Amino acid sequence: xxxxxxxxxxxxxxxxxxxxxxxxxxxxxxxxxxxxxxxxxxxxxxxxxxxxxxxxxxxxxxxxxxxxxxxxxxxxxxxxxxxxxxxxxxxxxxxxxxxxxxxxxxxxxxxxxxxxxxxxxxxxxxxxxxxxxxxxxxxxxxxxxxxxxxxxxxxxxxxxxxxxxxxxxxxxxxxxxxxxxxxxxxxxxxxxxxxxxxxxxxxxxxxxxxxxxxxxxxxxxxxxxxxxxxxxxxxxxxxxxxxxxxxxxxxxxxxxxxxxxxxxxxxxxxxxxxxxxxxxxxxxxxxxxxxxxxxxxxxxxxxxxxxxxxxxxxxxxxxxxxxxxxxxxxxxxxxxxxxxxxxxxxxxxxxxxxxxxxxxxxxxxxxxxxxxxxxxxxxxxxxxxxxxxxxxxxxxxxxxxxxxxxxxxxxxxxxxxxxxxxxxxxxxxxxxxxxxxxxxxxxxxxxxxxxxxxxxxxxxxxxxxxxxxxxxxxxxx
Amino acid sequence: xxxxxxxxxxxxxxxxxxxxxxxxxxxxxxxxxxxxxxxxxxxxxxxxxxxxxxxxxxxxxxxxxxxxxxxxxxxxxxxxxxxxxxxxxxxxxxxxxxxxxxxxxxxxxxxxxxxxxxxxxxxxxxxxxxxxxxxxxxxxxxxxxxxxxxxxxxxxxxxxxxxxxxxxxxxxxxxxxxxx
Numbered sequence: 001x002x003x004x005x006x007x008x009x010x011x012x013x014x015x016x017x018x019x020x021x022x023x024x025x026x027x028x029x030x031x032x033x034x035x036x037x038x039x040x041x042x043x044x045x046x047x048x049x050x051x052x053x054x055x056x057x058x059x060x061x062x063x064x065x066x067x068x069x070x071x072x073x074x075x076x077x078x079x080x081x082x083x084x085x086x087x088x089x090x091x092x093x094x095x096x097x098x099x100x101x102x103x104x105x106x107x108x109x110x111x112x113x114x115x116x117x118x119x120x121x122x123x124x125x126x127x128x129x130x131x132x133x134x135x136x137x138x139x140x141x142x143x144x145x146x147x148x149x150x151x152x153x154x155x156x157x158x159x160x161x162x163x164x165x166x167x168x169x170x171x172x173x174x175x176x177x178x179x180x181x182x183x184x185x186x187x188x189x190x191x192x193x194x195x196x197x198x199x200x201x202x203x204x205x206x207x208x209x210x211x212x213x214x215x216x217x218x219x220x221x222x223x224x225x226x227x228x229x230x231x232x233x234x235x236x237x238x239x240x241x242x243x244x245x246x247x248x249x250x251x252x253x254x255x256x257x258x259x260x261x262x263x264x265x266x267x268x269x270x271x272x273x274x275x276x277x278x279x280x281x282x283x284x285x286x287x288x289x290x291x292x293x294x295x296x297x298x299x300x301x302x303x304x305x306x307x308x309x310x311x312x313x314x315x316x317x318x319x320x321x322x323x324x325x326x327x328x329x330x331x332x333x334x335x336x337x338x339x340x341x342x343x344x345x346x347x348x349x350x351x352x353x354x355x356x357x358x359x360x361x362x363x364x365x366x367x368x369x370x371x372x373x374x375x376x377x378x379x380x381x382x383x384x385x386x387x388x389x390x391x392x393x394x395x396x397x398x399x400x401x402x403x404x405x406x407x408x409x410x411x412x413x414x415x416x417x418x419x420x421x422x423x424x425x426x427x428x429x430x431x432x433x434x435x436x437x438x439x440x441x442x443x444x445x446x447x448x449x450x451x452x453x454x455x456x457x458x459x460x461x462x463x464x465x466x467x468x469x470x471x472x473x474x475x476x477x
Numbered sequence: 478x479x480x481x482x483x484x485x486x487x488x489x490x491x492x493x494x495x496x497x498x499x500x501x502x503x504x505x506x507x508x509x510x511x512x513x514x515x516x517x518x519x520x521x522x523x524x525x526x527x528x529x530x531x532x533x534x535x536x537x538x539x540x541x542x543x544x545x546x547x548x549x550x551x552x553x554x555x556x557x558x559x560x561x562x563x564x565x566x567x568x569x570x571x572x573x574x575x576x577x578x579x580x581x582x583x584x585x586x587x588x589x590x591x592x593x594x595x596x597x598x599x600x601x602x603x604x605x606x607x608x609x610x611x612x613x614x615x616x617x618x619x620x621x622x623x624x625x626x627x628x629x630x631x632x633x634x635x636x637x638x639x640x641x642x643x644x645x646x647x648x649x650x651x652x653x654x655x656x657x
Contacts, residue, residue: 030622162561178586196620197518221516222520223530234593242583449620458521459522460498461522467496
């Protein structure tokens, strides 16, 4: 039961070893609480209503399109033979891909001890949850008879049949539902100490009660923190293989089939990289305006933007490599169907989709090699939007071009979406932004206690944390 | 019950820097207290060691959850495909651990995640809807920017005068008695 006694003084840090601060301008603990918590206190600003009303109207459009589709049938979509997977699966893969950046930031970067993640993880995790909600709508509708969706789960039904566990589509059910549940658990656990912050600041009875209930009686006890940090670490450790498996399994929906352009072993890593790529695009698109409107420049610093641009560049380059490798293998395999499919991608009737895919995913992110683009917020914002546009086209290219010219030329067709397809897609944006705006309105969008923990004054061995600095650097013994 | 209302619960001492609360925690621990705790707005590095806390047991809950998830997945699929409704598909064996792996893998993670969150809440005895500390106005700064040490009156070493002296020597700014 003996521990090494705390040194009375700490050696002075040499200037060249000092790291740039994660919270700029040496902000105090109290400033962080006040700055972040005040965003969800008081009346809603005008811009919030200006964004919320159209989002909510789009959500109503989703309600209309979904009701119409369920009551009429999948024929209201443009899906026709041979393109039986179309916008529904494109949008499913697109939304679920966006979610992946949130888990990458919250779990993988936590394990890699990237402390800058604290400024963006809460909003990114919320983005994950809402994106997975949007994604989940599509497979549920796509099955046609939505009221039989429970057949997807191993629940006894009147036919005494069980789901087909050899199918990647079945694995997908488990992967996506686990992903959603674990993301919610991880997000909520991170919120508990911050809900306690909100509870202790609350002035009205209703806020005290509601934040108090959801804060679970958190006091900041170190005996609690000790278990909490271990649980957080384990959840990060569980979410890391989870996030890699989710998009791998989504890609297996395609690659287990025998279709040229789908049947490739490169799909799982290529899909995961693409997912993280599009997710970082969405994180940047959401946080750059919020940072500006809410003056969060000291918490989400230019360094944060810079590293996120670099992750976008890295994953975008992996995606570019995968594109070129697909073409190379199509030629090198000597398979005429593969070769035809890839020529059809680049030169066929859907060339208009292939060109923006390559431009937005491969060429545009390469601008992030240049520091000027990473420093210019307008440029970063535009590129982040283009990344999402490009990734939508990628899923469209893979799915629709993969199907529209199948092995029999007699069944070739040209797919077009219907207004209901478009309305459902616009509606999922409504769902996403309605949820996201409610989130930033009522919950702390930055992890307050985590950001406090990366300031220099949080470190008891740092002079700003109260440690006494030795006069001179002690010699090694 | 007027007696119950005025029963003292413990003594809280307030600190303003992470360093001072860490030193004070060491002093309290060396004095041999058992029913005491440190409250901080964020986890302070080195505090577990200063308080003499052992490694958290949350890992066991997560591990048991994970094992339960994997077993559930494998047994469920085996039961459905070989016992309850065996059906030959493509001349393949009734049960294959390979195709049953992805769902079982996801269930491992799902149950493991519930295990770690549930284990954390169980070990911390949360949710706790009543806590004498949360009634104290000053203590609410713990989620803002202050650090506190609580020594409960139930501790065998507790004495109003001696404990106060110890905390004052440890460099605290403010001491208060908390009622149950």
